[in-house]
Amino acid sequence: DAMVIQNPRYQVTQFGKPVTLSCSQTLNHNVMYWYQQKSSQAPKLLFHYYDKDFNNEADTPDNFQSRRPNTSFCFLDIRSPGLGDAAMYLCATSRDIGTDEQYFGPGTRLTVT
């Protein structure tokens, strides 16, 4: 089945140690999103790619970066994780910008020790 895949499902990193989370999709969608969801909170959009165009949310910390080397893959890089970055990170895709349905991956649970 076509889907959004996130690896790993669980990631433990040390304070200040760079970490990369991976997302891939077989839907051939143009748009890929990264959300941060802290415990008992709503998902918060960090940034998204429309094709190769990167769109950063104004309040996303500089510590968070993203790469999209091709249509299928998108990476979230956290350059120096802090304890406050522990969260579930959700990747989503949509066929196009606007009101198209977003398809979510299962998420990566990041723990910072």
Next chain:
Amino acid sequence: AQSVTQPDIHITVSEGASLELRCNYSYGATPYLFWYVQSPGQGLQLLLKYFSGDTLVQGIKGFEAEFKRSQSSFNLRKPSVHWSDAAEYFCAAPPVGSSNTGKLIFGQGTTLQVKP
């Protein structure tokens, strides 16, 4: 400020009972509205969406929602809840003027617990 509000943080219903989850929005114009469900440890799945037209929207898994402009509400309903419906439910909408950006504002979520 534009916002999506889910007044109920936690709801418990008995299996087989009816369910209504509330969602209120504050927008000037008719918004696009979505309901997503998140099972524990999983990503979000779209239940249904409203763009325009018929104000009663049917979704997956037996859910429906009704858009009421006069009440600024988009409540989610299900006539008979199953134990597998226990999950977190999020109402969402794009910010006004940003419907073409893909950005969604989510409500705080409602946790549904189903009693046997």
